[in-house]
Amino acid sequence: MVSEKDVQHIAELADVGISSEELGTFTHQFNAIIEYFDTLDRVKGDPTITHELHTILREDEIEPSLPQEDVLRNAAAKEDGFIKAPRVM
Amino acid sequence: MPVHTITFEPDDRYNAFLTVCKKPVHTEGKLAGVAVAVKDNISTMGIETTCASKILKGYVPPYDAHVVGLLKQAGAAIAGKTNMDEFGMGTTTENSAYGPTLNPCDTGRVPGGSSGGSAAAVASGMVRMALGTDTGGSIRCPAAFCGIVGLKPSYGRVSRYGLIAYANSLEQIGPMGKTVSDVSTLMNVIAGYDRHDTTSRNKPYTHTPVADIKGLKIGIPQEYFGQGVDAQVAAVVKKAIGRLEELGATTVPCSIPSMEYALAAYYVTCTCEASSNLARFDGVRYGPAADTKKSWHDAYQEVRSAAFGTEVRRRIMLGTFALSSGYYGKYYAKAQVARENIKADFNRIFADVDVIAGPTMPTIAFKLKEKSDPLSMYLADILTVPANLAGIPAISVPCGKAEGMPVGLQIMGRMFEDERVVDVAYAYEQAVI
């Protein structure tokens, strides 16, 4: 069972935001889904998973990079070839 | 190589397309001049790719997905980008930030999801073929709801490089078309090893469908005809399976006990992976501008809460919760054990049968806005998720109608036996033409 406060905290941890109007319904739906997730408690078995494919490696060879314009094209803010981002306080 | 142009001006009354390429160019090859629609979560160089989300509005990839390159090499003309549930999260295409797509069979109903746009484009005849993606049924569900053919390939047979990831360990790009033949032709083009996708397998697909299923053994799982499945849908599918028996196949009852937790395993896995995959959308390198005057954390949250839809935010939060400190073992790790059990169940059944048959979806297409509760929406995926969890191939082929709406027959096969699955669908299709 998660509380509205927990849901608020999760929204912050995931940086998705949740409005106060949404919080109630969201928490209710969240709990229903998490309860459904608990079906997994019934799962029994060896936790070590063996992968068929393993050790897939690439030779150390240089390939062309994108031209700078392509790197910057979709960025909303740029300066002198750098991409502009908000400052971490 | 000579370059040609076709004109593509579809009458898109279903909101199937987000972007239409009016004069697509093409070269020569197996698909010369064929207009192919591409789901909008597949990167197309120079063409806006949004995943039907506001957070990628205006994003123009500087590279093509591997399969798009293959389409071009085969001479296909990229007709446009199709509508979908935002980031692939949904079963109805109602979760698109650009409006739902309507079902061409009944515009009061959903086309299914998340590849609803691709399905509607094919079903309405706007294009002959389309690419969709299938994470938990997203190709097969709309194929079933719209009455077309859709194949989810074996995991690893088609490169995911360029597919904007929702759940990496579950999804595949796959072909959709009006006929099994068209689906197979498209699969010929897109399947094969790609060194950029290190989960891809060296298993090219070079098959022409064969309508012979004499001696085929078909498993009929009891869980696919249980109480959650609409009686009319079950009846239509049973009749179709009867047709397969007339063609020389025999049916064997079977059971998949791990179905009990398949859906939980699916939703835990996909929400966890999605929560990580979607964390990169911050408005810095692409997407709506982050306010560089605000602090990083505030700007970031602002962009994401405004530009992600409700279902996307919900799934990101579910995944964040399930991966958070102390919960990994309970959820994600357990879900992977569940998957091993599901694979084991299928392996056990496939020791006795060659394919498994059942309905694709438990109901016909819902009415628009009918499914508003997220959990009840998730439960609709119950019949399609097992194939994704196990990685095995699965196809949906139209097999009749219930309440006037199409019903899909689902055929699942052994890992890498996509050809056989296609043949069974082909045999059925040819028999009822």
Add this chain to the structure above:
Amino acid sequence: MADAEDQVIVGLEVHCQLDTKSKLFCGCDTDYRSDGPNTHVCPICLGLPGAMPSLNKKAIQYAMKVAKALNCEVLEESEFSRKNYFYPDLDKAYQITQYDKPLAEGGYLEIESDEGGERKIRLTRIHVEEDPGRLVHMGNVERGKYSLVDYNRAGIPLIEIVSEPDMRSPKEARKFLNKLRATLEYLSVFDSEKEGSLRVDANISIKGHERVEVKNITSYKGVEKALLFEVTRQKNLIRRGQRIERETRHYLEARGVTQSARSKEMENDYRYFPEPDLRPLRVKSWVDGIVLPELPDARRERFIAQYGCSLNHARTLTGELKLANFFEKVVAADPKNLSTLASTWIADTLIGELNYRDMNLDKVNIEGFTDLINLLKDDTITDKSGVEILRETLDRIKNNLPYETPLEIMNRLNIRKIVHLSGCGNTVSSASGNLTVGPNPILQAISEVLIEQPKAIEDYNEGKKGAFNFLIGQVMKKTRGCADPADLNRMLTEALKKREA
């Protein structure tokens, strides 16, 4: 020996950039430092939606060489995981790293302990991960602060080496780091001269008290300085009866201090899970096939055995790959006669002169230096002149003047050693290199000094200490240091005796 009550305990986490041609998960060229921002970037390292990682074989091979050299146990199966957190330089909002199944575990590195013996510093683990991009902070309070991001560095392969808290002082931490750096250089997997190629996080505590993490140390000297600051800070707090807070602090290189980081860092829940786009690694079978080159300790022992170097000199010379190679090249033609001179002159003089001028060993012309050693070996110049020529050579290089050989400098400055050929009275080989017969410049200088310094002679006659050395100094000045000190000693003593008499 049990730890003292206020014993300092240090553990290090070292990140080194592996010197591969292409990045860890894509083919972008890793040689980005002299190019503009965002010019060594592709969809993969930019984290564009849909791009997928592809693991560089060389990076794994290099990491395994390190694991073998450090005596680690390579795991049967290791895997990559996602470390999820939000930061502008982390374009996927997760770093692909290794979490619960790293490449290798255990291992050790031996260093010289503070007490003089050897201390084995145990390692916890070694793993491979990608470097994030680089942030440049801009703006000010009025115009608004923002950051500029350059993703050239994103995706560069890193090896992370984690030690147990076995170091017992900041000095030992520096030694560990130097030994580690040297080992990685010897393995040819790491270029220590590339700016930012090494980063260190340190954990330090005083026995019985909480542990403090110090992050963001980017230079070797910085490690010792940062830790010395911390030791002082922590000991002061303890002395005042205050608690050491368990926290993360940042090292500010310019001010030489550590500062508390926002505690938000400690709250990060990284939500690790295995990277679904990469398959596990099973490379334990490669270990046997890895051939290690001669490593620093072995080379040190060889220098002692083969060249007769002292332990200290051998340690210094083998402490850096380039230095060791330089030494061996210099003595190659005549190791028997050049080794002692070369090891002394390189370890005790050259390094100091280079450091003083902030110059790299690369700038030294190796043939020129060998010539200098040979001039010393042949007694053509005195030690003092040797130093003068060395300094002149380095200064000329530093000031971009045309290169001159040691011989050319010696002649230009006229500082060839003055040799007194005993028994020949006046015959001498002068500073200009010609054998001339004439007045002996040493005798001449002595005479001049004895005339100029009557007080010193008085002092000498009175037995005052230092008077003799003073006179020697005066003669040396006049002969520009070209006189052999032993000769000079003898001749001055004789001259003073004559005077007395």
